[in-house]
Structures are given as C-alpha cells and as structure tokens.
Amino acid sequence: MPIHEIRHPLIRHKLGLMRRADLSTKNFREMAQEIAALLTYEASKDLPLEPATIEGWCGAVEVEKLAGKKVTVVPILRAGIGMLDGVLSLIPGAKVSAVGIARNEETLQAQAYLERLVGQLDQRLALIVDPMLATGGSMVATIDLLKKAGCVNVRALVLVAAPEGIRAVEQRHPDVHIYTASIDSHLDDKGYIIPGLGDAGDRIFGTRQKDA
Numbered sequence: 001m002p003i004h005e006i007r008h009p010l011i012r013h014k015l016g017l018m019r020r021a022d023l024s025t026k027n028f029r030e031m032a033q034e035i036a037a038l039l040t041y042e043a044s045k046d047l048p049l050e051p052a053t054i055e056g057w058c059g060a061v062e063v064e065k066l067a068g069k070k071v072t073v074v075p076i077l078r079a080g081i082g083m084l085d086g087v088l089s090l091i092p093g094a095k096v097s098a099v100g101i102a103r104n105e106e107t108l109q110a111q112a113y114l115e116r117l118v119g120q121l122d123q124r125l126a127l128i129v130d131p132m133l134a135t136g137g138s139m140v141a142t143i144d145l146l147k148k149a150g151c152v153n154v155r156a157l158v159l160v161a162a163p164e165g166i167r168a169v170e171q172r173h174p175d176v177h178i179y180t181a182s183i184d185s186h187l188d189d190k191g192y193i194i195p196g197l198g199d200a201g202d203r204i205f206g207t208r209q210k211d212a
C-alpha cells in the first residue's frame with residue numbers, strides 16, 4: 001500500500017496545534033516546515049548508500065554517503081512553499097522544481113499555471129510537497145507532468161490527506177508513495193478536507209480565508 005501515515009508523537013502533537021483555528025500565521029508556518037522535515041526523515045529512510053573512504057582525524061576511515069541518486073523537491077505553488085524549507089533543512093543539496101497548480105474552486109479541476117523543472121529528472125528522486133491532498137487533482141496533475149518530463153521516481157509529502165485524494169493518486173499512479181501526517185475523514189461539498197486545516201495556502205501566506 002503506497003500510503004504511509006506517520007503517527008510519530010511529535011507529528012501528532014504539531015498537527016494538533018495546526019488544527020486550531022486561532023493559531024497565528026507565524027506558528028502555522030513554523031509547524032508546516034517542522035512536520036515537512038519529519039516527513040522527509042521518513043520518506044528518505046530507504047535511500048541507497050554507498051561506501052566511501054575519507055581522510056579522518058586519525059587517517060583513512062570507511063564511511064557511507066548517499067549513492068548517486070539526486071533529489072528534486074517539487075513544491076506545488078502556492079501552499080507547497082510552506083513545506084519547502086523543512087525538506088531542504090534535511091536535504092540541503094536538493095534542487096527545486098516549482099509547479100504552479102490552482103484548483104478552480106467551482107469545478108475543483110486542477111489547472112497548471114507554472115512549470116519550472118530542473119534538469120536530469122530521469123536521474124532524480126522527486127519529492128512533491130503540498131500541505132493538502134484533497135480530491136487529488138493537483139497531485140495527479142503534478143505527477144503527470146513530472147513523469148512526462150522523464151521522472152521515474154516520485155514520492156509525495158502532504159500534511160493531511162483525504163481518502164478521496166489517496167484513491168485518485170493510487171488509481172492513476174500506483175507507484176507513487178504518499179507520506180502524510182494524517183489520513184482525515186472526508187471532503188466536504190466544496191472539496192475541503194474534514195477536519196483538515198482549512199485553506200492551507202491562505203493560512204501559510206496570511207491571505208484572507210474565503211467566505212464559506
């Protein structure tokens with residue numbers, strides 16, 4: 001099953017804080033980056049290592065280093081930016097491929113408005129970051145365009161996932177593993193995750209929540 005709900009106590013605690021409607025923009029942002037780092041730790045658990053010999057303080061030492069595979073982090077704009085630094089805090093050498101996807105709030109269809117990808121995608125692990133996996137439209141569109149650009153190794157990190165979105169990704173891209181802090185209950189009739197976090201982009205950027 002390519003869905004991983006990471007029920008680590010630190011993640012559970014931080015996500016609980018994020019669900020508070022009165023959490024400040026500053027604190028919401030900080031929690032998003034911190035959970036992103038913790039999800040990155042889990043999602044990178046099986047990255048291959050290779051042996052290396054280095055010159056240590058007492059002479060030659062056998063160590064391990066990450067093998068060949070390079071990483072690109074793919075924030076889905078805008079809200080994905082709110083997780084980017086958290087991933088980069090653990091994988092500082094990763095290149096960033098920005099993808100702009102917006103949901104049409106009436107049709108709920110995902111529309112790409114920006115695609116700025118790094119090179120050698122066929123040799124990179126792509127770590128897509130977006131706080132919310134709701135209908136899955138934005139995630140599926142992003143994976144579609146990454147694969148079209150040559151990417152063969154894709155993982156997704158999301159703070160909260162709805163069962164509907166998980167199913168959509170599984171059906172279209174069964175090879176893509178999803179790492180999430182929580183599988184929530186369902187979507188409401190506007191495509192918002194219940195209980196979810198509300199509009200994550202608005203909460204990260206401090207823009208106004210749309211009227212219900």
Ligand SMILES: O=P(O)(O)OC[C@H]1O[C@H](OP(=O)(O)OP(=O)(O)O)[C@H](O)[C@@H]1O
Pocket residue numbers: 076077078079080101102103104108110130131132133134135136137138139165191199200201202
């Ligand atoms: O799974 P889906 O139904 O596609 O919904 C999830 C998408 O919706 C939100 O972005 P939004 O369209 O609000 O854009 P924003 O990042 O600019 O706020 C969220 O950050 C995801 O990208």
Ligand SMILES: O=c1cc[nH]c(=O)[nH]1
Pocket residue numbers: 079132134191192193194196197198199200201
């Ligand atoms: O609950 C949701 C669904 C989509 N996008 C959000 O920001 N929140």
Ligand SMILES: [Mg+2]
Pocket residue numbers: 079199200201202
């Ligand atoms: Mg939004």
